[in-house]
Amino acid sequence: MKTLVYGAGVLGSYLAHVLVQGGNDVTVLARGVRAEELERDGLVIRHYFQRKTTTDKVKVISTLLPEESYDLIFVVMKFNDFPAVLPVLAENASSNIVLVGNNPEAHSMQKYLDEHSRRKKNIAFGFQLSGGRREKDRMICIRGGGQMVLGALDGQIPYQDILQKTFEHAKYKLTILEDIDAWLKSHIIPIVPLNFATVGAGDDFKKLAKNKQTLMQIVVAMDEGFRVLETLGYTVTPASLVKWIRKYPRLVHLFLKLYHRLPVAKMIDGSVHEVVALNDVFNRWKQQAQVSAPNWDRLVIHKDAE
Numbered sequence: 001m002k003t004l005v006y007g008a009g010v011l012g013s014y015l016a017h018v019l020v021q022g023g024n025d026v027t028v029l030a031r032g033v034r035a036e037e038l039e040r041d042g043l044v045i046r047h048y049f050q051r052k053t054t055t056d057k058v059k060v061i062s063t064l065l066p067e068e069s070y071d072l073i074f075v076v077m078k079f080n081d082f083p084a085v086l087p088v089l090a091e092n093a094s095s096n097i098v099l100v101g102n103n104p105e106a107h108s109m110q111k112y113l114d115e116h117s118r119r120k121k122n123i124a125f126g127f128q129l130s131g132g133r134r135e136k137d138r139m140i141c142i143r144g145g146g147q148m149v150l151g152a153l154d155g156q157i158p159y160q161d162i163l164q165k166t167f168e169h170a171k172y173k174l175t176i177l178e179d180i181d182a183w184l185k186s187h188i189i190p191i192v193p194l195n196f197a198t199v200g201a202g203d204d205f206k207k208l209a210k211n212k213q214t215l216m217q218i219v220v221a222m223d224e225g226f227r228v229l230e231t232l233g234y235t236v237t238p239a240s241l242v243k244w245i246r247k248y249p250r251l252v253h254l255f256l257k258l259y260h261r262l263p264v265a266k267m268i269d270g271s272v273h274e275v276v277a278l279n280d281v282f283n284r285w286k287q288q289a290q291v292s293a294p295n296w297d298r299l300v301i302h303k304d305a306e
């Protein structure tokens with residue numbers, strides 16, 4: 001399949017690698033230094049657990065022209081980066097698009113594309129359960145579950161056959177969810193307090209692991225966040241996460257303590273700009289729900305304090 005990965009950061013690079021391994025015709029859209037690296041060295045990935053480095057040849061473009069058509073486009077970037085790309089997608093001739101990454105505002109992005117696209121778009125939203133970070137001119141990637149959860153907002157993804165063919169020979173699992181919007185909205189609830197707490201600890205994971213008060217505050221903040229979602233009528237997904245937080249907060253705290261002591265915790269990359277953007281969405285939900293979240297609010301690092 002002729003595929004484009006739009007966004008050549010950590011997870012986009014890993015996805016491009018998976019697609020090449022699966023025998024697809026893969027193009028990567030990258031900009032600046034990253035585009036130069038990809039053209040010069042190929043797609044170099046250090047696989048963290050497998051302790052191996054792979055180099056794949058991919059086509060590299062820096063601009064998506066309106067007439068360039070792909071069977072499938074994956075846009076893999078931070079939540080705050082999506083808005084700049086939506087007009088480019090709207091102008092482009094391709095129909096089948098998956099927006100991959102944190103995204104509590106899937107409906108408004110779909111609305112934008114529905115209203116502004118030159119031809120009908122079939123949009124799905126996804127989240128890749130992998131991780132990693134950049135290191136000089138390569139990406140260090142953690143395969144994680146080696147899978148993507150995805151779904152459409154209005155029923156079935158109309159191009160499931162294309163997705164199936166694309167991943168047929170790839171070692172990668174696609175999990176299609178009935179309510180991807182609920183999944184994506186729920187996902188920001190643990191992510192925002194955890195990332196703010198990490199920034200607050202100066203990215204020192206061991207320091208955070210020792211700070212019982214902050215770890216317990218994260219657990220309570222998650223509970224507050226889920227209450228806001230529930231008040232607005234969203235289905236919290238997965239339900240088991242909320243159950244654990246409410247029934248066994250001390251165990252969740254212990255899990256966080258252990259997790260932050262693991263070397264792998266440092267490899268999961270967070271971005272303050274994305275977390276601030278996600279928190280802005282949460283603040284709107286909070287106001288709409290008229291539910292307070294004092295522990296959540298105390299963890300927030302304000303932009304000016306960076």
Ligand SMILES: NC(=O)c1ccc[n+]([C@@H]2O[C@H](COP(=O)([O-])OP(=O)(O)OC[C@H]3O[C@@H](n4cnc5c(N)ncnc54)[C@H](OP(=O)(O)O)[C@@H]3O)[C@@H](O)[C@H]2O)c1
Pocket residue numbers: 006007008009010011012029030031032034076077078079081084085100101102128130131132133267268269270274
């Ligand atoms: N990395 C992880 O450990 C991890 C784990 C779980 C979930 N996630 C989530 O997965 C999503 C993607 O994360 P990531 O780590 O892959 O992000 P990333 O490394 O920042 O990659 C995003 C890429 O998109 C590019 N980009 C942004 N705007 C663009 C534009 N207008 N035109 C062209 N390229 C553009 C960026 O280019 P520049 O480099 O030029 O800025 C960057 O290469 C995020 O929602 C993140 O929170 C990440």
